[in-house]
Amino acid sequence: MFDIILKRKEGTNVLKGIKLRLYPNRTQQNQLEQMFGNDRFVWNAMMNERYQNNRDLPFLGKFKLNYLLKPLKKEYPFLKTSDSSSLQVVNEFLTQSWKNFFQDKTGQIGKPRFHSRKYLKKSYTGKSIIRITGKRYLKIPKLGYVKTSKTGVLQNTKVKRYTVMLEPTGKYYLSLQAEISEPEKYSLTGKQVGIDVGVADLAILSNGLKYPSFNSSYFEKKAKIWQKKYSRRRHLVKLLVLQNKNKRVLCPRSLESFTNWQKAQKSKAKYQAKAANQRRDYLHKLTTHL
Template identity: 45%
Template sequence: MVLKGIKLRIYPDKQQVEHITLNFGANRFVWNQMLDMIQQRYDNNPDSDFLSAYDLNYLLTQLKKEYIWLKLAESTALQVTDHDLIEAYKGFFKHIRKYPRFKSKKFPKQSYQCKFVKNNIEVVDDHFIKLPKLGYLRYRAGRKIVGKIKAVTIRKSSTNKYYAVLSLDCEN
């Protein structure tokens, strides 16, 4: 089995565009809040192994209670953001990557990733895909989608076009 990526051009309606924009903002907000929390935790106790001892998903539930609008965002996307932040910090301490930086709304390319859980991502036919919290989206692809879906990344390009990148587990 091999992981394969297929890029689809999606055509969301106005309500779906608003929800995608909300997800971009929620993921950026969670990244910045968690990064600030990690920096404060490290400044208070630099000797401890704070990354392995502290799971950020517990902080995510507290953030959702404090900021109610985060409940409108896709939950697995927020979990992926937490995981990516932890991996960025681990890479920094292993001297593989640069220090994680705060995300800006002004960056022209925006994206978020959703995990496949309980059939929440589904290709309906050759023209529609069902995504979590977005519903059915019309898409165009140059080939058939064959394989088991692992995740989907929703991206907005600098030219305001929307894409869904499917990670498929398929045979070589």
């Protein structure tokens, strides 16, 4: 599986967003889990804990935060398992988030939030070099050789940034921001067509051809059913671990130890992803035909 999204032009170069499916082995999956946690740890440690301990400390830019990474790695050696550029990207995102918060005069932008390990969609972003080592293999920094979908779309491209993601469905993806120096050129056909976008029909062409709206009601109904099951099961579990006024817990187990609501969570995400993938595939086929 791969998706290509044209983003913008800079002179003669074109920036594309390319999404590939990753198939890491068990060792690489454990390492990815550690790298996701390292990014989360740096985000929480650099600013949130720092300002909670002393709010009078001056605001630090991304370059000064990057300078603090070296002593932080000595104190916490597990940070060395991550791509160093990914930790720098965390500082960049964090600095921009605080700037947006300080410069906002409307009060609509809140301060950067604490990143919890319970968040379903995990990812990290890096700026290191990714090499193509075969038709279905890439060499990713710190991970080594990872099996992926077809790498032919990466020919004659320069990767600017990459993001490794773990979807709630349990699938791994690699999102790339690539620069193409020589974009593909298309010859003019001399043909014209008018397109009317509607509600009953997705698109009606001037030549009389109609594209009906995509119907994914089956998977959407399934997703709604499992969404209700997930919400109900999670609510019941929260009631069990809820503390009373005397700080006594009705059930001594932790929230993560209950697997029933986690199964519903994965089923819900699976059906939501199927509906979204079918809709995306339908739109790709339509635009390709046009």
